[in-house]
Amino acid sequence: MLRGHNAALVLDLLRAAGEGGISRLELAERTRLTPQAVSKITARLRTEGMAEEAGRRASTGGKPRTVLRLVPSAAHAVGLHLDRDELTAVLMDLAGTPVAVRTVPFDLGAGAERVVETAAEQVEAVRADAVRLDAGAVTDTGARTRMETGARTRMDTGARTRTETGARTRTDTAPGARDVLGVGVAMPGPLDHTTGVPRSVTGFPQWEGFPLRDALAARLQLPVVLDKDTNAAALGLTLRGPGDSFAYLHLGTGLGAGLVLGGALYRGGHTRAGEFGHQVIQLDGPLCCCGRRGCIEALCLAAVARGEPAQAARVLGAGAANLVELLDIDRVLLGGRTIVAHEECFVRGVGAVVADRTRGSAVPVTLAEGGAHPVAEGAAQLVLAPLFGHGLGRRS
Template sequence: MSGPTDGIGGAGANLPVLRGHNTALVLELLRQATVGDGPGVSRAELAERTGLTPQAVSKIVARLRADGLADEAGRTPSTGGKPRTLLRLVRTARYAVGVHLDRDELTTVLVDLAGEPVTARTVPFDLGAPPETLLSAVATRVRDVVAGVPAADVLGAGVAAPGPLDHARGVLHRVTGFPGWDGYPLRDALADRLSLPVVLDKDTNTAALAVQAARPDSTASFAYLHLATGLGAGLVLGGTLYRGARTGAGEFGHQTVELAGPLCGCGNRGCLEALCLVALRRRDAAGAARLLGVGAANLVALLDIDHVVLGGRAVLAAPDVYTRHVAATLALRAGHPVPVSVAPDAPDAPRLVAVGAARLALRGFARAGGQP
């Protein structure tokens, strides 16, 4: 991909894969022990929770410490035996960038190695602008949030955009309302412009990752429902983000709920997204919430999920209204109790999508065995 460069950064089957997988397990547990005021985690706990041998854990920890990614954080209180040494990530050792390309806003964040936001910016933007305008805007905003951070310490960028898109190939498809992006290789274009590794995913998927990172039960199944300029879902099933073979999972807003309903930007009639947006234009948050509840009940019936999490600008403008009406609709339609919550319990809720996108870049670093 040719084009100007803005110089943000620098240019289970085999043993290397297994090493990367094992290091990723340890890094994730260290992250969990580092966020907030976490006291840290011992080598013995790492071995118990990963299923790795103590020797394997010690080798991984030694490598992470030698690379400046982890350090000791004190000792456990003595209970008669030898106190255990606690370990935490060195937050400032590395950083990742998250970018949220919404239809009318551009948000960029910088997160530390624990995945917590350090700097964030949001500016108005038009997703219908030409590709060159988009690339230049993203490059400018990424430069803003990484200012003062050594280029070698920036691991990469995660980019979240409205779907549909192809996560594996990094290509946009016919984004609802913006069909001109169909087939555009956004990941590679941005990687070329930023001189950074870039990963692309749907906005609802990255938000679901951020919500999952803040939840204690890593095996739970939940749906993250995002209502803003559009409506979509991020699905975590059995603790794993579910994208589908073509990144098509989670196009929640385009389920038909009214055959003769209003025309949707996707070209069909009666889509849940179109009905919710009509309600929002009428400033009928309760009506939009009841519609959202109907869609959530369909998901619960189809996937037997444990929890529904709500987010997006529309929800955050009236969180109590959405929680109450979605929960009431689910109580009537679902066959079992389903908790409903709003995303502010996840890191930096108004910028949740961008924070989750940055975590994609951190995940890539972890899966590479902690190597840039």
């Protein structure tokens, strides 16, 4: 266990150093390990193909120091976002860079077996996309297909499918069967991430008790991690920024929150934290898909459907202000398809309500920074983060 912990410390520093790399002496100083221990760990990482030499750096005395860096293409993880009406799959390298992304129409209520099969097909497809993108292939399979590197790519195959690459595409990123460490799956909750079993998913009670994690792992023959969509996004965001306390509010086909308290993802003692959308703020309000009336989610979605995003922003702001007052958080981050479609309106509207109702606490409300697919990318981090010594949060 200690050996694994030390290797994770070294890997994390290699990743943080980027292309410029870091010397063994610096690794020893920052990890407080002995130079001999660092040499053994880095030798093993080089043998496994996860680290490589990045040149030499001038020394203040003695011979120049050899600099090491992470090899991002040494391994990958797949992240899946199972939304109510679409599925996004992202293949991510060790540096957290998306190599390929696919988005396809999807029905979360199609039945567990069909969902497992569709998810498995998209995992295999996004891996195949990465190989084709790496080769710079241009194919025609009866429909128009463009393969581009370093730019957005669209594939039309009877149903909308997007394949994208990140800004940097290496010539050695084609993933084979053995270099995918696992698959992270993010979906609406409630669910139990420890057992990988959904509970009574809001609007889809038929999911309750189905062993989704184990079923998909058996189908793919790969390790699988399951978590709530907003938790996955919050994990990805906290890995990008400082270890503070924030709420990530995601408004798309539904509304939920991912909570990071004191730098750690917070799920609650029963893994139900973040069911933000089902706060009742209007006792005689419209019926929500959860069975209650006047939930923030129902009010927000109804306002958007009427073409009133400003009203939706005010409702969302009321809920955000409740969170700020209750948890004393430092930031509110906004994301999700609905918010992205009306960015300025939501940032301004939610921010104004939070400022008004939290007695001048000056909590910033901003759009969540990061990738274009925060939930899917966060799902991939469910697999990658432990490799670098980052825990997946706390229950309470």
